[in-house]
Amino acid sequence: MTNENQYCYRYPHPAVTTDCVIFGFDGERLQVLLIERGIEPFKGKWAFPGGFIKMDESAEEGALRELHEETGLDNAYIEQFHTFSDPNRDPRERVITIAYLALVRLQEVKAGDDAAAARWFPIDEIPSLAFDHDYILRIALQRLREQLHFHPIGFELLPEKFTMKELQTLYESILGVSFDRRNFSKKMMHLELLIELDETVWPTRKREAKLFKFNSNKYAELKQRSFRIEF
Amino acid sequence: MTNENQYCYRYPHPAVTTDCVIFGFDGERLQVLLIERGIEPFKGKWAFPGGFIKMDESAEEGALRELHEETGLDNAYIEQFHTFSDPNRDPRERVITIAYLALVRLQEVKAGDDAAAARWFPIDEIPSLAFDHDYILRIALQRLREQLHFHPIGFELLPEKFTMKELQTLYESILGVSFDRRNFSKKMMHLELLIELDETVWPTRKREAKLFKFNSNKYAELKQRSFRIEF
């Protein structure tokens, strides 16, 4: 008890955490990974995976660590999108959180590993969240949609091989709009970011469909000269 | 000496600051406001205005406070763009900085008020900066350019009334490109974000030029339905 508060400073320091808004896609809808809180405050409520930043790691390293702990992944796409600093966002002490969004392939995520109360929620069925995480989610979604216009980050959510319909459904579910099937396909092919494979699959029992994969070389080339994906 | 370190925690806490990358426009070039450091480390080097966040203010409030102290302004456009958290970015202790960019009208800035060693530098004549501020500037510029494509934030840098040429020069100096005079004008007018005034000025002694002002009502309307400014 005597030695409990051993880290002392001349001025007050806030606690700093990272939180990860982890997105996945099941072929139908955008999903978010949430953790059920086991302790107060907000015990029993759902929240984003997150934790205190270590003194020898950057925020990004912290976010990657969190992501790995929850999904087993260590090469996913992550991006810092905002830092939340309202003085009262945590009832215990002042906590500033550096928030990241992560895009993962659901197929590669290890199912609920260490007995964690983790669950995927479809984006339109998110319960009310702990702390200011409702607000954080809103900002995360906003950023995800903005990014989708400029960068082909949608591919981070799809398996290596996918059909045009899956790609379209992904875009539609993130942006909340619907596209004409033919125009979407043309626009995508025109960007030359897709490689058409010789393989096909039977996504339904009606008819087989072509498979595509993402052309990352072409993307690297396009990125140089500031391109935009128009939707 | 006994009571120096009075703020104690059970876990180590980083210090948290806000830094403000303040942009202005003199009609010719984009400018950045820098402060000459009076103390070690990096004494004599230039850096962005910034300081420790207070325990009862949000990061944005802190940034606005810094901005006010340096410019006298309290209604400028500010936007959080990134949080820098490398464990070694400050040689003294671990400092995480929440960085904001601010757009101000040079005309409205009070000249070097409290004897501060503050100076405006044209964007292409920035000296080597203290800490990781070179890097922070690069990210700030990148964000400013991205934002310019989506939002008419350029108007935050111009006086209330301006000529089409001033607006074009602003866009060109930020984006580092040049536009065809006629096409730029048409595109801008087509957005309906400009109100053509009856007034004219004599920007040179050759010929008078029309004045415009920004139509913020139209902007509020456009923002609803996700528009883009194409450049």
Next chain:
DNA sequence: TCAAAAGTGTTCTCCCTACACCCATGG
């Protein structure tokens, strides 16, 4: 034979682009 899913092509319109001429003024 019918419904559902996938593949493909055409037309129209609008915006972006490239480009040239006129006018007013100060030197």
Next chain:
DNA sequence: CCATGGGTGTAGGGAGAACACTTTTGA
């Protein structure tokens, strides 16, 4: 009278949007 800067119009190309028919298969 000429150089400078500002104002405006036009023709062509390309991309997006709207839209329909064919094929395959399972029920």
